Amino acid sequence: MNIGMIGLGQMGWHLAKNLSAAGYPVVGFDPRPDSGERMAQINVTAAASPAKLAAATDAAVLMVLNTEQADAAVWGENGYAAGADKGDTLIIMSSLSPVYVRQLAARAEGKFQVLDAPVSGGVEGARAASLTIMASGPAALQSALGPVLRAMGKNVINVGVDVGLGATMKTINQAMLFAALASASEMVVAGVKAGLDPDTIIKVISISSGGSWALEHRVPLAWQTDYVSGATLAIAAKDMRSAIELVDDLGTSATLAREVLRLVDIGMARHQGKGDDPMMVEIIEQLSDFYIKPRSV
Incomplete structure (x- = not known):
């Protein structure tokens, strides 16, 4: 074949x-x-x-x-x-x-x-x-x-x-991923500002009930690789729009999905559509006026 x-x-x-x-x-x-x-x-x-x-x-x-x-x-x-x-x-x-x-x-x-x-x-x-x-x-x-x-x-x-069910499964997966990434980004930024070490946060939460794939594999890249993952923020924006289109078509709620898309769009506007999905952490850092990894002057 x-x-x-x-x-x-x-x-x-x-x-x-x-x-x-x-x-x-x-x-x-x-x-x-x-x-x-x-x-x-x-x-x-x-x-x-x-x-x-x-x-x-x-x-x-x-x-x-x-x-x-x-x-x-x-x-x-x-x-x-x-x-x-x-x-x-x-x-x-x-x-x-x-x-x-x-x-x-x-x-x-x-x-x-x-x-x-x-x-x-x-x-x-x-x-x-x-x-x-x-x-x-x-x-x-x-x-x-x-x-x-x-x-x-x-x-x-x-x-x-039925063709389309695979796309539906992927769409809801992506919406869950980026919602988890947004939530994890908020709490890690808060934890570090409170005095916790970011790597210790990842270690503890990853083996606790608040753990997620996004926390383990995306959030730490904010300070480990300067927000680079190989998966773009543009994909996050596209996938969140697909999720909202799906729920609007079905008539179900998308309160969290709409807020995640709003955050992604902030990052897209700031970086002219460029950058990877760990930029979600930077979006929260910017809104919080606090950066996990201090920026050089």
Whole structure:
């Protein structure tokens, strides 16, 4: 089975590398000028367009940033849809809104198959092939592509047969992640200002009832790597908007999600859309007029 990878950024590059290492012939597409050279390093053949990639593969992974990039890659001129046939499958591993994923699958009907399979675990999980993959789609399709998914992730979980349920699971996961990150950032800043050592806070809370993945793996990067994680604040903003779109569509509450998005937008405005998600700590530091790691004058 020939596999395509549309989007070879930090996540897609590692996914393509792991698929190649598992023995799959991999064809990649990425619009960045140096993408061909980078693909050659991991034995991935570069395609001139998503359409050319579709024509050369049986299934292709979509790993792009947002719906705009997804639209261009799938439906744009020389997009995936232009080269795919009914037997081909587009595996959506990007974190896209459930509403958009359902619309994409409906539009693809009769043209190509869609497997909704977003991931959790970040760049670290992509590198180690230890991602959690939340797959939704027809049972037969999930079964046929199971080995492909397992080459990229440790935990491949069937969350339903309806395309869009995977995206829903990922969306609520992301909202919980960033809410936990915001809460942890607030309390760590408060604890340090009160006189506690930040690393001691992480050590104690991580083995206590207030612990979270965000506390262990993101908050300490504020002072350990100067807010660098490899996962951007722009992704946080996009994911929180997807969460709010979901709950608005369902008519459920999103009080906390809206406040987290407000905080993320503060950071986005301050840094012109740049920076990684540990910037959540900096946002709280700025609002508190207190920095865990004193700034040089």
